[in-house]
Amino acid sequence: MSYLPYALAVWIFVVGLYGVVTSRNFVHLVVCLAVTQSSTYVLLLAIGYVDRGTAPVFADVPTGTRAVDPVVQALTLTDIVVSVTVAALLLALAIQVQRRNGTMNPDELNELRG
Amino acid sequence: MDVLVPLPVAIPLIAAAALTATGHFLGRRADDLVALAASAATMVISLLLVFQASDHRLAYWFGGWRARHGLALGISFTVDPAAAGFAALAATLMTASLVFSWRYFDEVGTLFHVLMLVFLAGMCGFALSGDLFNMFVWFELMGAAAYALTGYRVEERGPLQGAINFAVTNTLGAYCVLIGIALFYGRTGALNLAQIGNTLAGQKPDGLVVVAFALVICGFLVKGAIVPFHFWLADAHAVAPTPVCVLFSGAMVELGLYGVARVYWTAFEGVPGAHAGGLTNLLLGLGALSAVVGGVMCFLQRHVKRLLAYSTISHAGVILIGIALLTPDGLAGSASTVIAHGLLKGGLFLCVGIVLSRLNSVDELVLHGHGQALWATGTLFTIGALGLAAPAPFGLFLGKSLLEESAAEHGYWWVAPLVTAVTIVSVAAILRVAGRVFLGLGAAEDALLSPEPDEEREVERDPERSSVLMLVPTALLILAGIGIGLVPGLEPHLQHAADVFRDRHSYVATVLQGRIEHGSVGSLELLQLPAASVAWSLVSLFGAIGLAALALCRHRLVPERARRRTHALAGGGLRVLRSVHSGVIGDYVAWLTFGVAAVGGLLAVVLR
């Protein structure tokens, strides 16, 4: 158990990459990219986890209670915002591509060859 | 004076937000003015910071959270001449580019200015930050603004997916950086660069440290357009509006390489110990590969923006070579190359912008002979290209000579001929364009060049458009780039900046202990012109002119049989090289994965 959450992050990262590489549709590609990024959430939170710790919110528990790391959570919050914004931008670009070229399959668009 | 430190980020951001809030009520020229004023103010403040920091390094803690007992609580900007200089370069190019845009776009919405300002803030923040996660945040901000700008007012109908290729590869690079950050945080419990470095120093590098470092530098190398992470660059340049290309080639790519250097000398320098030579070899290899691939691909283009983009890849390789040497002179050479190349390449892109707006094309063959009326643009374009050839003592000469000397001193004799050779090839390509477009030399057909899709223009341009406001920033950039090597005292200042940049102990002392360490620049002597460097510079200058002439007039100069022989010899290799640059995002990501695995694996081998 002690290293499994880290391995999960690695799994998500590689699987997401596989999705990006093999994708035949920009919408699918964007979702796979978001999956890839979610590996970083899992990795960060898993690193900061403390056995039998509470959330780092001392509203109902006294300060000094054993709690998980707050910094990784702050980083992950930023990370989630980054993820959704990049995804939205990419989808907007994909919609433009669809309008101009009539396809969302990256493999069919190779005008930039060479 | 510390009060200036947050301003290069705060001013453009506040101006951008204000423009968004009021954009519906202001006219086009008010937008232009606000954006220009904010960008110019950022430039001035960054320049002031360069001078301020040349005396002593500044550590500025946001929120007033100074480090306690050597532990960082908040986020710091750590300003040394290199950091402030990068912010100043980005702001200078941005200002020139905004002046240029004044007449370039027929109509431009508020949102274009907003994104340009946010882009500038991202670049400044990335350069100044002393916190690894904070660097990631600015890296992403730079990215988000850049992806949107790439897709804006697309100048050609077809290859819009260039913007997507750019966004996807750079986003994946950012994830690599983030995973590296998470690993570093797991090991050291720190995000501040000085503190990470302090904790890691002297430890034997284990898997975690090696892989975390590999991931962080690979992520930055994606931005730095180093082979095999470089594919997105030409695609993005082909799509992005020309004023945006100025910043991509002139500042953004170099910031990626700056990130590598910054992280190495703050966080990682204490780790490799005796194995630093292995790291040098690895980075030298990547730099040399990029320089060669960029140069050759550059020569094969007829789409002038793509051609210049590949030339940027070639120069990025050279800059990485200077960093890879891990010497003060190498670093100073890289810094000098960054400045001169940024100004010159920015000016060259602006020339292309003028050509595009007057002649409605960026295709070298289509434009054959059509540029003869644009003599001023043509002259500037040619001067800019010659500056890239590093003729002593102009343009890229100072940087090239510094890093060649340093390489020779450390036994890398092959660096000088290699850099000279790739300079010849990439500059010859630009000169070929100048000859064909502005002088009408050579033929209007060239089987060597990559085929381009049929062009279909978005907007009909106005050939009568007054171009003074476009010519002035172009001329200023190119002349500044040419003359930069003549600035008295530049060389000792660069060397001082490089020394400061490499001094991890004083960095840690300033950031974590709050000690102010004064340094002084050596005497302001006149530029040295070492004989070997001057010889190489003459070779690259005349070689480039000669090769350009050969490319234009090879039907007259070279006998038919020799041409066919060369074609048979080189054709296969060129075909493979071309087909690798497929324009398909899946391929690019596969190469990116390959690159990360290869760099990580090689680092593991050389560092342990």
Place this chain on the structure above:
Amino acid sequence: MTRQLRIGLFALSAAGLTALLLWSVAGLPAFGHYHERYGTLLKKVAVSERHTTNVVTATVFDYRGFDTLGEEFILFAAVVGVALLLREVREEGGHARRRDRLVSDPVGLVGIGFCAALLLIGLYVVAHGAITPGGGFQGGVVLAGAFALIYLAGDYRSFRALTPQPAVDFAEGLGAGGYAVIGVVSMVLGSAYLHNFGPFGTAGTLASGGSVPMLNLATAVEVTAAFVLLFTEFLQELPARSGES
């Protein structure tokens, strides 16, 4: 490159990358045994120094408040970018604009009810950010969701009337700019950018945390506007369907 070749290259590289990553995570402290200094220090000092019981919020808006400034503007830039890209295509293509959908009144009423509930939840989540989990970002998305629900409940015209483009743009600029300007206020008061100038109030109450609630509010405004804008821009892309007025 053919597809097979690409997948082959990827498979080879991914195998190497996986090995490298597994090798590196093996160097991390075992899951659940993390005790590094940064987080430990913040857990110890945040409540007493800043009177915010939620240490994550204290980190987000105070200790690492500068990261959040960048994050705000990433969202800002992306939404401006989406608007830039999609508005341009729409103006150029001039394709059919979104029209009202015909939805029966009961569905609409239920939608309005949900919408009111969402508004309340959103405001609650925003307001309690410094005390309990939540804050400007999460609450802002919920608030934007309330607006989107008006659309889903069937009334596109009310959605547009409630969210006129200049007003949303204004709120977007105000929120993001407000965050950056609060930082400057600290400088005017003579301290570092984004320095928390207090007063800190009593831990556990809504106004505790000095400038944290203000930054939180600015974030809430920015995020709400950003997501409303995002929804608006994307919903306008929907092709007009048959059977619509």
Place this chain on the structure above:
Amino acid sequence: MIPLQAMAMALVAAFALAIVLTRDLVRLALLSSLYALALVVLFLIFQAPDVALSELVVGAVAFPLVILVAVAVQRG
């Protein structure tokens, strides 16, 4: 606790794979919402309620909606 953790992690791993292998776009939107929900559970187990709330509103609701719009545009 341990079985719950293991279950949430298995769910996340499985959904990630499912998303990558799905070619049907409507199903993709649904799966990405479910994937985000699985992540929410995992984050709650990791004692990260703030992050879980973010992932819930963004990953499970807002993002899938935007995907659906993009899919609708594509189908014209």
